[in-house]
Amino acid sequence: MRLTMPLPVLTTAALLGTGEALARSGALPAEIPPVSEIAGWLWTNLATVDLWMAVSQTLTHWAVALVLGVTVGTLVGAAMASVPVVNELLLGTVEFFRPIPVVVYLPIMLLLLGARPAVVILLAAVAALWPMLLQTLYGVRDIDPVTRDTARVFGLTTPQRLAWVTAPSILPYVFTGLRIASTITLLVAIAMELIGAVAGLGNTLATYASNGLYAATYGVIVIAGLLGVALNAVFERLERRAxxxxPSHRTQNA
Amino acid sequence: MLTVSNLQKTYGSGDQAVEAIRDLTLTVDKGEFVCIVGPSGAGKSTMLKCLCGLLQPSSGTVTLNGVPLNGPPKEIASVFQDYSRSLMPWFTVRRNVGLPLRNRHRSAADRAARVATALEAVGLTSFGGRYPWQLSGGMQQRVAIARGLAYAPEILLLDEPFASVDAQTRADLEDLILRVRDDTGVTMLLVTHDIDEAVYLADRVVVMSARPSVVLDTVEVDLPRPRDQVTTKQLPRFAELRAQVLTLIRRPAHHDSTPDHHSKIGERR
Amino acid sequence: MRIYLRLLLPVLLVVGWWTTSAGSTSPFYPPLRDVLAAFGESWLFARLGSDLVPSVTRLLVGLLIATLVGIVIGVALGRSRLLARALNPVVQFCRSIPGTALVPVSVVLFGIGDGSKILVIAFVCLFPVLLSTLDAVRGIDPELEDVARSYRLTRAQRLAFVLLPAAAPQIFAGIRTALGIAFIMMVVTELYVASNGVGFVTLSARNSFDVPQMWAGTVLLGLLGVTLSALFLVLQRRVLRWHIRMTERN
Structure with missing residues (x-):
């Protein structure tokens, strides 16, 4: 066990070292800078306002869109799952629009509303809405009938049932929805910034890449990747805690 | 002939070592029906896995017809305890039974004929096109038995094959196994924790101790054949044999015959 | 009654679009009649081969590569704990990069042609397939492996008849996620820079201020998303028929 501990570190270092060597020897095209140059760029720019500005802009788009999308998605999903008429009314529409990725609406939105942060947020929110809506829908539908009957037998009031039975039962689904929504929202937000030239990591990337600043381009990709890793980690931790x-988490703690 | 001598199996190493089997020696002759009984938690499944070549013993040897085992041999077929996990749910009954025959028989027609014969032997002729999950538990275990038979083994190893079916089905399957043995003459080695079952089926019952397992004793079953669920179990001799096995199992194990260095292996440095 | 209710909202949406746009003088919101005319003109014939086919081909080829490579690597990592541990940081990092962030780099490295787009689609779609395969292979019942080994199935047979079928439901779930991402990547690569494709046509219509064409392109992309998703479901239902029927029983 102790012997294999540094294995992931070793392999990662070896891969990075190989990349460095290949780039230095000229085996790779000039558009792929050596790892050390990317690291150097990151080191000198980690303290600059510009980079963090872009990160915070993207994070703002992500956060606002996620909150909006998750709220609307959960509410609509819950309404559909608990009120049959609402379900019948919306199901056809939901089934139709769900497989359409929001980037489809980007050109028309740019035309109608222009390249603005609000457009990024609006579309990213729609992207976050679908996984949330569906997971809530599945979650409420899949509540164990025994649990539901138990609650009824013990004469729980509707608010009590919602708080003690419905909410805990759908929580795993909600967290799955959140994780998917978070990933897709970041993906879409960066795409919008990239194409709509709205300030943020996406736009920064496009600028660097088209100006031939390759170390900077990869530096920003590294930042975007680390952002993704951090967000994944946060949601996984929240999920585990909640x-x-x-059952899927119990065994891990035992 | 299957010979096991001084089989010993320890999982893990150092402080975490768990000794499942301490010392097992037994011989199964051709055509014999041997049952191995032991309390729950004895290393029965571990032993079977060593016998069919899935596990390498820590020490001791398993030889088949004089040749030491090195991986699963083609002369042995296994029927596993949990039919719901040992059959492939994506294959029909026919394909499940035919799957192990791919390396034996080149021609598909040949394989189909053998599958049909095996399904007939377990009374599932008309269920070949079904999927395992469309069948009852007892029928699924019959599919697993048919798979073993189609393989045309010298020895059929059965690991608590009737542990997960209801009592009536269990009796039916026991009789099915006896009939198959009479028809094919295949050597049977069946592991169970059910003493009645062991005595009812076997020519010889090998009694194992709790973990770390040793062979406590061997009981020759001299009940007349063919056996019958009602009349055989009414015989006074059946009750005697049953009592004999039960006494062996309940007696605390004495490991005085085993070398001292095996004991408390987990605490030694 | 139920089916009418389901159709009510979509019908209302289309009727609403038609009536509100019919007398519209806004250049941004052309009458639906004009949009449909543009749709018929462009997408039913003229641009079918020149733009729709390249878009769909890039998406499918990228997804196919991702699926094959993802399954191979996923099985390898699922079988070898050591390999999985060794590559874990790399895989975790790569799967966390928002895929769209790679589009500018793909253009720098590989240009604006098909190869570049296919590669970036394949790379981004690789991870959902890889991770779900890895998860599925790790979760395979050891009993099934014992069966396969004790009946002396060869490695290839174990892969084809045991490992892959057992992992198939999860692999398909991964491919389904990948399909959604592939569609996003297809559109984004075409919107970023391209010389053909549905996304390209739609965005360049903006520059020539051909608004009905933009709406028509949007409608087409939407329909394409719906169609691909439906076709995938049909395929999944065929391949996993045993699994669907088994789950329905329980």
Missing amino acids: LRWH
């Missing part, structure tokens, strides 16, 4: 009682 679902300690759930």
Whole structure:
């Protein structure tokens, strides 16, 4: 066990070293800078306002869109799952629009509303809405009938049932929805910034790449990747904390 | 002939070592029906996995017809305990039974004929096109038995094959196994924790101790054949044999015959 | 009654679009009649081969590469704990990069042609397939492997008859996620820079201020998303028929 601990570190270092060597020897095209140059760029620019400005702009787009999309998605999903008429009314439309990725609406939105942060947020929010809506829908539908009957037998009031039965039962689904929504929102936000030239990491990338600043381009990709890693980690931790009682997490703690 | 001598199996190493089997020696002759009984938690499944070549013993040898085992041999077929996990749900009954025959028989027609014969032997002729999950538990275990038979083994190893079916089905399957043995003459080695079952089926019952397992004793079953669920079990001799095995199992194990250095292996440095 | 209710909202949406746009004088919101005319003119014939086919081909080829490579690597990592540990940081990092961030680099490295787009689609779609395969292979019941080994199935047979079928439901879930991402990547690569494709036509219509064409392109992309998703479901239902029927029983 102790012997294999540094293995991931070693392999990662070896891969980075190989990349460095290949780039230095000229085996790679000039558009792929050596790892050390990317690291150097990151080192000198980590303290600059510009980079963090772009990160915070993207994070703002992501966060606002996620909150909007998740709220609307959860509400609509819950309404569909608990009120049959609403379900029948919306199901056809939901089934139709769900497989359409939001980037499809980008050109028309740029035409109608112009290249503005609000457009980025609007479309990214729609992207976050679908996974949330569907997971809520599945979650409420899949509540264990035994649990539901138990709640009824013990005469729980509707608010009590919602708080003690419905909410905990759908929580695993909500977290799955959140994780998917977070990833897709970041993906879409960066795409919008890239194409709409709205300030943020996407636009920064496009600028660097088209000006031939390759170390900077890869530096920003590294930042975007680390952002993704961090967001994944946050949501996984939240999930584990909130679902300690759930079978899929129980065994890990035992 | 399957010979096991001084089989010993320890999982893990150092402080975490768990000794499942301490010392097992037994011989299964051709055409014999041997049952191995032991309390739950004895290393029965571990032993079977060593016998069919899935596990390498820590020490001791397993030889088949004089040749030491090195991986699963083609002369042995296994029927596993949990039919719901040992059959492939994506294949029909026919394909499940035919799957192991791919390396034996080149011609598809040949394979189909053998599958049909095996399914007939377990009374599932008309279910070849079904999927395992469309069948009852007892029928699924019959599919697993048919798969073993189609393989045309010298020895059929059965690991608690009737542990997950209801009592009536269990009796039916026991009789099915006896009939198959009479028809094919295949050597049977069946592991169970059910003493009645062991005595009812076997020519010889090998009694194992709790972990770390040793062979406590061997009981020759001299009940007349063919056996019958009602009349055989009413015989006074059946009750005697049953009592004999039960006494062996309940007696605390004495490991005085085993070398001292095996004991408390987990605490040694 | 139920089916009418389901159709009510979509019908209302289309009727609403038609009536509100019918007398519209806004250049941004052309009458639906004009949009449909543009749709018929462009997408039913003229641009079918020149733009729709390249778009769909890039998407499918990219997805196919991602699926094949993802399954191969996923099986390898699922079988070898050591390999999985060794490559874990790299895989975790690469799967966390928002795929769209790679589009500018792909253009710098490989140009604006098909190869560049296919590669970036394949790279981004690789991870959902890889990770779901890895997860599925790790989760395979050891009992099934014992069966396969004790009946002396060869490695190839174990892969084809045991490992892959057992992992198939999860692999398909991964491919389905990948399909959604592939579609996003297809559109984004074409909107960023391209010389053909549905996204390219739609965005360049903006420059020539051909608004009905933009709406028509949007409608087409939407329909394409719906169609691809439906076709995938049909395929999944065929390949996983045993699994669907088994799950329905329980």
